[in-house]
Amino acid sequence: MTESNNKWEYAPSLESTSHIQLKERYDLFIDGKWVKPSDNRYFSSINPATEEKIAEIAWASDADVDLAVKAARKAYTEVWSVMKPSERAKYIFRIARLMQEKARELAVIETLDGGKPIRESRDIDIPLACNHFFYYAGWADKLQDAFPQRNIQSLGVAGQIIPWNFPLLMAAWKIAPALAAGNTVVLKPAESTSLTALKLAEIIEASGLPAGVVNIVTGHGDTGAAIVNHPDIDKIAFTGSTSVGKLIQKAVAGTAKKVSLELGGKSANIVLEDAPIDQAVEGIVNGIFFNQGHVCCAGSRLYVQESIADEVVRKLKQRMESLYLGNPLDKNTDIGAINSKEQLQTIEKYVEIGKKEGADMYQVTCELPAKGFYCRPTIFTNVAQSSVIAQEEIFGPVLTVQTFRTIDEVIQKANNSPYGLAAGVWTDKGSRIFNLTSKLRAGVVWANTYNKFDPASPFGGYKESGFGREGGLHGLEAYLK
Amino acid sequence: MNILKTYKIYIGGQFPRTESGRTYVVKNSSGDPIANVCQSSKKDIRNAVQAARKAFGTWSERSAFNRGQILYRMAEMLDGRKAQFIEELMQQGSSADAAAQEIERSIDRIVYYAGWCDKYQQLLSAVNPVNSSHFNFSVSESTGVVGIVADEASSLIGIISQLMPVIAGGNTAVLIASESLPLCSISFAEVLETSDLPAGVVNILTGSADEMLPTLAEHMDVNALFLSNASKEMVKSTQLAAVDNLKRVLVLNEDWTDESAQGIRFISCFQEIKTTWHPIEQIGGATSTY
Numbered sequence: 001m002t003e004s005n006n007k008w009e010y011a012p013s014l015e016s017t018s019h020i021q022l023k024e025r026y027d028l029f030i031d032g033k034w035v036k037p038s039d040n041r042y043f044s045s046i047n048p049a050t051e052e053k054i055a056e057i058a059w060a061s062d063a064d065v066d067l068a069v070k071a072a073r074k075a076y077t078e079v080w081s082v083m084k085p086s087e088r089a090k091y092i093f094r095i096a097r098l099m100q101e102k103a104r105e106l107a108v109i110e111t112l113d114g115g116k117p118i119r120e121s122r123d124i125d126i127p128l129a130c131n132h133f134f135y136y137a138g139w140a141d142k143l144q145d146a147f148p149q150r151n152i153q154s155l156g157v158a159g160q161i162i163p164w165n166f167p168l169l170m171a172a173w174k175i176a177p178a179l180a181a182g183n184t185v186v187l188k189p190a191e192s193t194s195l196t197a198l199k200l201a202e203i204i205e206a207s208g209l210p211a212g213v214v215n216i217v218t219g220h221g222d223t224g225a226a227i228v229n230h231p232d233i234d235k236i237a238f239t240g241s242t243s244v245g246k247l248i249q250k251a252v253a254g255t256a257k258k259v260s261l262e263l264g265g266k267s268a269n270i271v272l273e274d275a276p277i278d279q280a281v282e283g284i285v286n287g288i289f290f291n292q293g294h295v296c297c298a299g300s301r302l303y304v305q306e307s308i309a310d311e312v313v314r315k316l317k318q319r320m321e322s323l324y325l326g327n328p329l330d331k332n333t334d335i336g337a338i339n340s341k342e343q344l345q346t347i348e349k350y351v352e353i354g355k356k357e358g359a360d361m362y363q364v365t366c367e368l369p370a371k372g373f374y375c376r377p378t379i380f381t382n383v384a385q386s387s388v389i390a391q392e393e394i395f396g397p398v399l400t401v402q403t404f405r406t407i408d409e410v411i412q413k414a415n416n417s418p419y420g421l422a423a424g425v426w427t428d429k430g431s432r433i434f435n436l437t438s439k440l441r442a443g444v445v446w447a448n449t450y451n452k453f454d455p456a457s458p459f460g461g462y463k464e465s466g467f468g469r470e471g472g473l474h475g476l477e478a479y480l481k
Numbered sequence: 482m483n484i485l486k487t488y489k490i491y492i493g494g495q496f497p498r499t500e501s502g503r504t505y506v507v508k509n510s511s512g513d514p515i516a517n518v519c520q521s522s523k524k525d526i527r528n529a530v531q532a533a534r535k536a537f538g539t540w541s542e543r544s545a546f547n548r549g550q551i552l553y554r555m556a557e558m559l560d561g562r563k564a565q566f567i568e569e570l571m572q573q574g575s576s577a578d579a580a581a582q583e584i585e586r587s588i589d590r591i592v593y594y595a596g597w598c599d600k601y602q603q604l605l606s607a608v609n610p611v612n613s614s615h616f617n618f619s620v621s622e623s624t625g626v627v628g629i630v631a632d633e634a635s636s637l638i639g640i641i642s643q644l645m646p647v648i649a650g651g652n653t654a655v656l657i658a659s660e661s662l663p664l665c666s667i668s669f670a671e672v673l674e675t676s677d678l679p680a681g682v683v684n685i686l687t688g689s690a691d692e693m694l695p696t697l698a699e700h701m702d703v704n705a706l707f708l709s710n711a712s713k714e715m716v717k718s719t720q721l722a723a724v725d726n727l728k729r730v731l732v733l734n735e736d737w738t739d740e741s742a743q744g745i746r747f748i749s750c751f752q753e754i755k756t757t758w759h760p761i762e763q764i765g766g767a768t769s770t771y
Contacts (some may be wrong), residue, residue, distance in 0.1 A: 183649050438622075459756065
């Protein structure tokens with residue numbers, strides 16, 4: 001070391017934004033055209049890392065949603081449902097290819113709009129989104145092979161509402177299987193992250209996909225409600241909070257709408273005493289701090305076997321101190337910006353609750369950028385199973401740590417949650433993995449890994465984490481009769 | 482003088498009377514009373530859910546082969562008591578031919594689902610070719626406690642058709658029998674009781690669905706509901722009551738007497754798909770090209 005201080009700072013390595021093309025104002029994408037919102041309302045999309053405005057986004061009203069549904073219905077009846085399935089496949093393949101070509105631009109916009117580290121949007125979100133289209137494209141002309149015991153039929157018009165944590169990836173999870181199965185789509189992105197869905201609309205426009213097959217309507221909750229309540233929609237697919245999921249279930253009760261819900265979670269990440277500890281610590285960090293903890297399947301409840309708890313917590317704190325928090329466009333950044341001011345306030349509220357409940361808090365000591373919405377990676381130890389912070393979904397970089405002695409005890413604690421989305425298990429013993437993975441009531445279980453996703457891998461929850469699967473063969477089921 | 486049978490209810494492998502102490506009279510088509518049947522209460526529903534929850538762990542973790550053996554045993558036991566069921570069906574208005582046909586179809590349907598117990602998993606599961614070094618697979622697992630409202634128009638075949646795919650799939654059940662045609666439900670409970678079925682896997686209550694269903698539909702320890710040929714109002718109120726813990730609600734309008742009203746599609750409605758990821762170690766140098 002040449003200098004006397006022993007801080008090892010990385011030189012900033014900023015991703016270029018010079019090549020991205022963004023309009024100042026985005027209209028609605030309905031029936032293959034860009035349409036102004038009927039009551040001429042727009043809202044701002046801001047960069048959560050700088051609090052600067054990026055673009056104005058159209059706010060769709062009931063009338064606009066109705067227009068989109070009519071376009072989708074017409075496209076369904078006249079074009080998409082009667083098209084030869086192999087031709088449908090080719091359109092979807094083409095969308096996948098165009099997305100791949102624009103992958104870097106999409107990644108930069110995703111990071112600007114949502115605050116996630118460029119490393120994640122570039123290496124995870126965007127490639128997975130492209131691959132999702134590519135995967136489902138190939139199913140379009142093999143649906144009968146997928147379900148040989150059934151007479152396969154598409155549903156009609158799908159209304160799809162997606163969250164802000166993986167904006168383009170969630171759009172892909174929704175649109176690709178719907179199109180492959182022969183449905184048409186009205187999709188509403190989350191209000192804080194509409195941009196990549198609108199860029200996808202541009203790609204769809206360029207792909208020559210028949211007008212009305214995919215319609216993108218931006219807006220707030222009322223736009224979503226207009227989709228849910230529209231009488232000519234056959235299918236509602238929603239990813240988001242459990243509370244909104246329940247509102248949707250209430251709204252569609254007594255109707256013929258088919259629903260799939262991918263909702264919240266409070267997933268247990270379980271470390272047994274024979275686990276490779278350094279690897280497990282990496283997995284804990286990835287489980288809870290990936291995408292600032294804005295992950296429905298985040299490993300937000302850590303259960304460590306008592307005999308190794310001190311060592312795991314010590315190493316975890318050490319590892320947390322090496323996380324690089326800051327500008328999401330910096331390729332060194334591990335922890336980017338919290339998606340919105342509202343979400344930051346929610347997270348801070350839970351941190352206060354945790355302190356009041358008497359748990360011991362540890363936050364990394366790094367400095368926070370002067371502007372933008374940031375939250376230090378946080379863990380709570382000495383947490384009771386009944387604590388609010390161990391029961392409710394925080395959707396931020398906040399981890400609760402609890403200990404256990406026996407396998408029976410940890411299975412009970414892990415399953416003691418209204419949610420059942422995901423779980424992680426860390427151990428060296430194969431038979432023990434299978435014991436735990438089969439007893440955890442959760443839709444996705446990672447053994448000695450965490451937060452892995454793939455187009456071929458079905459994703460979705462048990463219990464109040466929702467129903468229906470996205471991804472893989474099982475993901476087709478949600479879009480077929 | 483005929484001895485009129487007392488029809489009790491079936492909870493946790495026992496045949497208690499309803500805790501409410503109420504009964505109602507079931508009449509035949511000419512208006513003569515044929516039996517006193519329990520008018521079960523909300524409290525009976527809660528007791529039945531508790532029994533079903535308690536039985537879920539052992540039943541869902543039984544080997545699939547063993548579940549198949551038990552279902553097949555049910556078919557054998559029902560076959561041995563055909564005469565009683567034919568008599569009950571005729572008492573409730575069936576012709577002799579229709580009653581004989583219904584019992585035959587019921588037995589066949591149980592045998593059919595007995596065969597599914599260790600097979601549906603292979604059709605519902607998958608190994609998923611992920612784009613990374615992981616072994617990734619999805620398997621089906623039982624949803625949990627399923628509340629069933631039996632088809633009001635059917636005394637036996639409806640119960641069999643709704644119950645069998647649920648328990649073949651490792652779930653446990655609380656069933657509300659047809660209010661107007663309840664006789665076979667309790668006699669069928671006697672078949673279950675002599676078929677090595679663990680206590681609590683199936684619980685059967687007689688009485689008014691209008692009275693009991695709201696409690697079942699909003700019960701936080703019930704995971705799914707299964708209605709058959711229910712009124713629009715009942716469907717909607719059930720779906721609303723089911724929201725609080727996001728129960729899966731299956732509403733079907735099948736004619737259960739139809740030979741084709743059976744299949745894996747009824748089993749898969751009460752299955753959850755679990756996907757598991759296992760890393761595959763990659764060691765340089767060792768390749769399979771030999």
